[in-house]
Amino acid sequence: MNFPQNLKYTSEHEWIRIEGDIAYVGITDYAQEQLGDIVFVDIPTVGETLEAGETFGTIEVVKTISDLFLPVAGEVLEQNEALEENPELVNKDPYGEGWLIKMKPADPKAVEDLLDAEAYKAVVNG
Numbered sequence: 263m264n265f266p267q268n269l270k271y272t273s274e275h276e277w278i279r280i281e282g283d284i285a286y287v288g289i290t291d292y293a294q295e296q297l298g299d300i301v302f303v304d305i306p307t308v309g310e311t312l313e314a315g316e317t318f319g320t321i322e323v324v325k326t327i328s329d330l331f332l333p334v335a336g337e338v339l340e341q342n343e344a345l346e347e348n349p350e351l352v353n354k355d356p357y358g359e360g361w362l363i364k365m366k367p368a369d370p371k372a373v374e375d376l377l378d379a380e381a382y383k384a385v386v387n388g
Contacts, residue, residue: 263386264291266357270333270373271382277357278333280373287333288361289321289352292386297323300349305330305341305363312338314372318363321352333376336367 269277275293279286294300305319312318312332319330319341332338341363344351352360367373377385 263295264357265379265383267379269357270376270378271385272331272333272376273382273385274331276331276333278373278376280367280370283366283370284339285334285336285365285367285370285373286361287318287363287365288356289330290382290386291356294353294356294360297321297326297328299324300352303341303345303349303352303362305338307338308341308363310338311336311368321362330362332365334367334372335369336365339364339366 269279271277275290277288277290300321300323302322307318314332314335316332317329318332318338320327321330342361
């Protein structure tokens with residue numbers, strides 16, 4: 263299982279990567295493995311400003327739909343359009359081509375309060 267060091271993580275299994283004043287958000291390798299084959303991603307919150315922990319969308323697998331939670335407060339700028347045609351990118355490359363949204367964090371320093379790779383690994387391994 264992959265735990266990139268350059269990301270921050272939530273205990274709900276989302277990751278966030280800051281690039282300048284923009285952040286990419288997705289689900290972790292562990293989350294996609296637990297979910298199974300992803301068939302649809304729904305992000306109805308583009309253009310909205312949400313608080314940390316609020317639901318920004320859902321991810322659908324064959325038997326269930328799971329909520330997606332924003333790691334830090336901020337504005338949802340765009341969703342990954344590639345997932346409309348190829349939702350399986352989340353399974354194949356959760357930290358790369360399978361990102362879910364771009365957002366503008368209200369406070370980029372809030373990311374520092376999230377889990378690092380080692381702490382997240384401890385959450386996954388119990």
